[in-house]
Amino acid sequence: MKTFRQVLQGSGFTFTAELSLHRETTIDEALQQAAVVTGCVDAIQLAENPSGRAQVSPLALSGLLARNGIDAVPRLICRDRNRIALQSELLGLRALGVSSLILDKGSRLPAGQEPNTKPVFDMSCRELVAMANAMNEEEWDDGEHEFVIGTSATVFAPEPGWNAELLLARAGAGARFLVTQPCFDPEMLRLYMRRMVEAKVTWNYSVIVTLAPLPSAESARWLVENHRGALIPDSVIERLEKVPDPQLEGIDICAELMRDIAGIPGVSGFNLLTLGSPEAVVAALEASGLPDRK
Secondary structure (H helix, E strand, O other): OOOHHHHHOOOOOEEEEEOOOOOOOOHHHHHHHHHHHOOOOOEEEEOOOHHHOOOOOHHHHHHHHHHOOOOEEEEEEOOOOOHHHHHHHHHHHHHOOOOEEEEEOOOOOOOOOOOOOOOOOOOOHHHHHHHHHHHHOOOOOOOOOOOEEEEEEOOOOOOOOOOOHHHHHHHHHOEEEEEEEEEOOHHHHHHHHHHHHHOOHHHOOEEEEEEOOOOOHHHHHHHHHHOOOOEOOHHHHHHHHHOOOHHHHHHHHHHHHHHHHOOOOOEEEEEEEOOOOHHHHHHHHHHHOOOOOO
């Protein structure tokens, strides 16, 4: 199977899955999740302390996944480390053979989460991207070591005159792909991507849209409350509430949205959140009919 990097640089759609991790998640449980989805996706995305809750390091999990032949795309954020610590993490990921990563500012800690913890924000996301890109230009004695660098994008309805200055600045620093927040609103995404194309952002980036096979209306509401900027229309939640098997309906909704969104100019792939059931991610990918693993 091709790596995420190879697929991203090709002409087809890219597919990733993001593991559901918690403070109590064991390594065996994380590897089991990855093993279920790895045959259907190009890589596993690893979030870093989402919602301000500590969990196992993306660097550690990247190494464990690599040992099992699974391509990892870890995320590093500016919120939790100063620049020396971030540079150390980048060097560690390079030493593990990680070839793709996502760099982001990170959201501020929600009130009440991890008490007595202070955000760092020692550097901006653009500076972190530039730091990783500078490593790409260094000479290394042991083969290929370049990172393909991604960053986050927030789908919204841009005001007239919006020119995507922040995203273009990150592209100038070396970022090459974008991963959106969970977006179950294809009309909003169409508007956003139209403006992205007009601003020529898609000349610099591959755009990966985040979705999930929602297991229930409650999980949809939780995602809206806990994932920054998540877009889940009331109509999606109502569909989940009205059916006897919401998990199956969530798979159908995810597959329908993937087929719809795949036709939007500028979209390059999908990232599916694993909300407790990696089997549901596999089912949604198969139901969409989009991945070609021949």
